[in-house]
Amino acid sequence: MAKDITPRDSDYARWYTDVVTRSTLADYSPVKGCMVIRPHGTALWENIQRGLDGMFKATGHENAYFPIFIPKSFLAREAEHVEGFAKECAIVTHTRLKAVEVDGRRTVVPDPESRLEEELIVRPTSETIIYSMFAKWIQSYRDLPILLNQWANVVRWEMRTRLFLRTTEFLWQEGHTAHATHEEAIEEARRMLEVYRTFAEEWLAIPVLTGTKTESEKFAGALTTYCIEALMQDGRALQAGTSHDLGQNFARAFDVKYQSAAGDWQHVWNTSWGVSTRLIGAVVMCHGDDDGLVLPPRVAPVQAVIVPIWRNESQREAVLAQGRALCERLVARGIATRLDERDNVNPGFKFADWELKGVPLRLELGPRDVEARQVVAASRLDRSKTKLGWDGLEEAVAAKLDEIQAGLFERARQRREQATRDVETWDEFLEAIEEGGFVRARFVPDPEVEAEIQQETRATVRLVPLDGADDPGPCIRTGRKASGRVVFARAY
Amino acid sequence: MAKDITPRDSDYARWYTDVVTRSTLADYSPVKGCMVIRPHGTALWENIQRGLDGMFKATGHENAYFPIFIPKSFLAREAEHVEGFAKECAIVTHTRLKAVEVDGRRTVVPDPESRLEEELIVRPTSETIIYSMFAKWIQSYRDLPILLNQWANVVRWEMRTRLFLRTTEFLWQEGHTAHATHEEAIEEARRMLEVYRTFAEEWLAIPVLTGTKTESEKFAGALTTYCIEALMQDGRALQAGTSHDLGQNFARAFDVKYQSAAGDWQHVWNTSWGVSTRLIGAVVMCHGDDDGLVLPPRVAPVQAVIVPIWRNESQREAVLAQGRALCERLVARGIATRLDERDNVNPGFKFADWELKGVPLRLELGPRDVEARQVVAASRLDRSKTKLGWDGLEEAVAAKLDEIQAGLFERARQRREQATRDVETWDEFLEAIEEGGFVRARFVPDPEVEAEIQQETRATVRLVPLDGADDPGPCIRTGRKASGRVVFARAY
Incomplete structure (x- = not known):
């Protein structure tokens, strides 16, 4: 494992791309602007999803799934909204391919007879399609609030893309709610902003500022856009999540009304809020170093890796047997632990490989460690090494991981304060x-x-x-x- | 809750639609052929995902995510494959909307200047895009096997759609693997067929037959398609999952090669396998009755519902307090339990409502039950009622749920044998x-x-x-x- 990563100092943008691709988080795809999220990146995203999903459910939200296609006329119904998204739409116009011959070569082209009467837009966001359903589901104040969330892919045609930070297709969640009063909607938008702040700081170890966007930066169709904003190591800011008070803009456009207890009909008040795979880019840029990723323990797909060290076959057997036993104990304690049993690469290669992949804690286990009934724990945060005895290893490793989680946040917070x-x-x-x-x-x-x-x-x-x-x-x-x-x- | 569900005997197709929509599993959307999966249906799908995902991981697979768009030329590269999917493609041709005036009305149309050089197909399945990446990732026999799975949405333009069973967009998983030998690929395709069989029978309580498809029914591009096939209550079959031995068809089309230990270059052997939200349709049609859904306990979003019964305010307090305590105990035991505290509907309404939604076990709790320290458990399987004491209630409820799970499977198995x-x-x-x-x-x-x-x-x-x-x-x-x-x- 050559450390062929461009140092941050020499070219931060190249460093970022090197880390994302070499650590196998993601790769470029043959489709312009779209990326492939590889297993390491997908596992990280699944942990992020799990964490957020739990917080959404704890605040009363349920998941649902709405169509990926938005009729053109729906997008057009809210004036600011269509203006905001018109320039970055993937537009579906046909539904069949037809074999033809071009210059003697067989190929396929869209069948003109399959032209859609109304074009469909691949969702860049789902306010319009979701609120058209709310109009169907909401009659009475008793039907409110509606508190939904959707995990989905969305498409925004981007000219200049960068892995995770800005891609044509990305994965995200979008919350969509309807309320009887503006006060309730504002409360909801702020509650979800706070959920995002908590998640960014306590799970991703990324300190964020909270506030509102100015008119020129707010979401197309919102009254107010709340946001969390993080600072990357190169001194540039990254918008990491937004929560919108949509007022009655979409409720009017889609005629979403409820009958109040008093019997009169009122438009509902909506909020929407979202974070995306962009959070993975934030984790990379906030914590990574010249050796690769540094993942916060709470979302790391592998929290601890045991690297066995041996010189000969009899050592190998003894070390691996102990490694397996320790690995099982840690897994049983709920710590995502991997034992690196590969025998075609040496321990130094393994150290570098797991550092590149950002594993928070490495546990080295050699013949002398087996004798002393210990492991040598190396922290990805600061490379400090500590000997941990086998007795009570679970608690010691869990404590180390907590320490790394806290240390990552503190380092990032200090960096931000200084900047x-x-x-x-x-x-x-x-x-x-x-x-x-x-x-x-x-x-x-x-x-x-x-x-x-x-x-x-x-x-x-x-x-x-x-x-x-x-x-x-x-x-x-x-x-x-x-x-x-x-x-x-x-x-x- | 009027039981306004068409009886199965009078119109099975209408019964199906009534059950799916009234139980709030799903709803029709304004986009032709696309459905909205509502929270109850999404929670069911999430449980199905969790179960399958665990089985995929236990058999060595990792999740990844590939682009939703497939360049037209990719789809065209495998001859049978493009022929199989050409007639049901959503084709993206433009990337910007442009404001224009038509008959004095402002509207938006695809901007001709944003016409794509090469059209993109919204994935109907992902063999082509995934194997193009395999070609990049695989060099040596040491890189094999690759065992990936993707959870995603796919689009196949369908003329006649039916909620869950056949929709233009649906959610699914697609496994994609690459192997050094044909034997290994066949073994993998059969292993995943067995995973599907196990999941259908042990989780969904749906007995299935396994076998291979004939040439005319097999997947476009496969050598052999293995399948699980279930029988619905109306005597019609439902293909519930497929696993394909793709041979070297796609490896040749995308030049996916590895260098063997001996040093020569060989094409890899691929498999792909998938199940979709169609499984939800299978659950509805296999177990449902004229009162609505009947959900297998292992995947039911709510496994047990406590319905408190009271006549006056003082009873209400006492019953609710006990209901909450019992609910907490069951939840702590890992049983998905809900206490229905609504006070604007009566117990009869609640009974019918939870029956409609398919909750396997209803626990009735009235003042006399509180006195006798018991609940009356009503099974959704056969309406049998049993008194369960509060001591050891967790075990008794878990046992009841196991009994219902087994009973559902046995009933479906007998029905299939007879048919x-x-x-x-x-x-x-x-x-x-x-x-x-x-x-x-x-x-x-x-x-x-x-x-x-x-x-x-x-x-x-x-x-x-x-x-x-x-x-x-x-x-x-x-x-x-x-x-x-x-x-x-x-x-x-």
Whole structure:
């Protein structure tokens, strides 16, 4: 296992691609902009799904599944919504292939007779199709709230793609709810924002800021978009999840109404919220190093790997037998443990291989360890080594994993703190943006001004903090009176 | 809850649709041929997924995810394959919508400038895209076998659709493997057939026959298609799962080769195998009755429901308090239990509602039961009622559920035995097919003859039993010498 990964310092973008592909998280596919999520990446996504799904159910949501196709007219019904997605749609127009001869070669072409009367859009998001069903299911206030979630693939035609961060097809979950009042809908949107923050911080060990998007950055069709925003090691921000208060925009477009206890008919209030396989990109970029992935123990497909070490056949037998016994004990304790029994590669190769794949804890087991009834535990977080005795090994390994989980979060939090600064003038702003990181500046949100700033600096308003309105002063750009600071950064 | 379900006797097809929609498993969507899987149906599918996924992992498979789009030229590369799927493809041709005015009305149309150079097909199955990746990943015999599975949505444009049984989009899993030898591939295809048989019988309580498809019924591109075949209550067969020995057909089309230990290059041998949301249709049609769904306990989203019964407020408090305590105990034991606390409907309504939804066991809890420290358990299988004491309730309920699981299978098995007959002559064949069920007849498989028979009787060869070649005699239709019997039926 040659460490043929480009160092972060020399080319961060290439480092990212190297880590994702060499660690076998994902690979490029022959379909432009689409990736293949390989078993290691799929196992990581399944752990993320399991964690989130539990939190969705604990907050009263149920899963459902809606069609992948959206009739064109549905997408068009909410004006901002169609404008937001029109330029990145996969459009289905035909339903049959027909064999023809072109230049003497047999090939297949769409059969003109199979042209659809109305084109279908491969869902870029499912508000329209889901709320058309809500209109059918909701009659009375007794039918509310509806609290649904869908795990699905979606397609947004992207010009410049990057594995996990921005792909034409990606996997995600989209929550969709309907409520009797705006207050309830806002409460729901904020509750799910908090679920996302908790998940990012406690499961992925990624510290995030929470806030709202400005008008120019919000979801097409929302009243308010709440978001969690993370900072990557190169000082660029990454939007990691959004939760939308949709108001009654879609309810009006799809005539979703309920009869209140008093007997009158009202439009419902909707929310939607989603995170995607992009979270995997965030994990890679937040924690990875020049040796590869570093996975947070709570979502790592393999939490501990036992690497047996031997010089001759009789050692091999003894070491493997003990390795199997220890592996079984750890698995029985619920720790995802693998024993690397390969005999065509040496221990050094195995060390590098599992480091590349981001396994949080390596347990080395050689003949002398067997004699001393111990393993040598090497942490992927900081390479520290500790001897752990076989008695009570389960608890010791679980404690180590907790320590790594906490250490990863703390390292990322410190990195973010160091890369966050307050600026007071436009010159300070320019300098800070150039250095990277989160830049907190007083600002009066305004689409035109934001476009100018983005043009000049490539920075955007990442969010307006929920509690940030209490720090008035002049807007960094216009001098107008700002009520508080917003967070700027260059972003993925 | 009016029992407004069409009885099976009067119209089996309408009964089926009534049960699926009223039990809230699924609903029709505004997209032709596509359905919405509602929370009850999604929870059932998730349980089916969990069961199968565990069996796939136990047999050495890992999950991965491949793009939803297949370039047209990929589909066309295997001749039989493209012929099999050409007539039911969703074809993506454009990637942008453009606002235009038509008769003074603003609308959106596919932007001609966004026409794709090569059309993309929404996957009807993924052999081509997956094996193109295998070609990249496989070099040496050391890379084999590759044992992958994918959980995904697929699209096959269907003219006549029926909820779960035949929909334009459906959810499924597709296993894809590559092996060094044909023997290994055959062994794998048969192993997964056995996994499907076990799952159908032990989890879904559906007895199935196993065998191979004839040439005219096999998968487009396979050498041999193995299948499990179930019998529904109306005497029609349902193909419930298939496992394909693909030989080297796709390996040649996509040049998937490995270098053997001896140093020469060989094409790999592939298998693929899948089951889909169709299994939910099979569960409905195999076990359901005129009161609604009957779900096998092992996959039921709710295994037991506690219905509290009270006449006045003080009874209500006491009964609910006990209901909650019992519910907690059962949940702690791993039994999916729900307490129905609704106070706007009466117990009779609740009984009918949970029967409709197929919950295997109802636990009635009234004031007298509280006094006697018992519940009255009513089985969805046969409506039998048993009093169960609170002490050891967990074990008693678990035992009841096992009993219902076994009883469902046994009832279905007996029904199938009674509806399976051997026939010796063409007249007997015609009569038996008219009566419904599985008809075992000596037959020499031949596509033309099979087409004739289907034309005349609507019956097809469901399978050739794996061990059925030891019963020679004249072919039912042609008089030619047949080596044994095959199984005919009218099928979904």
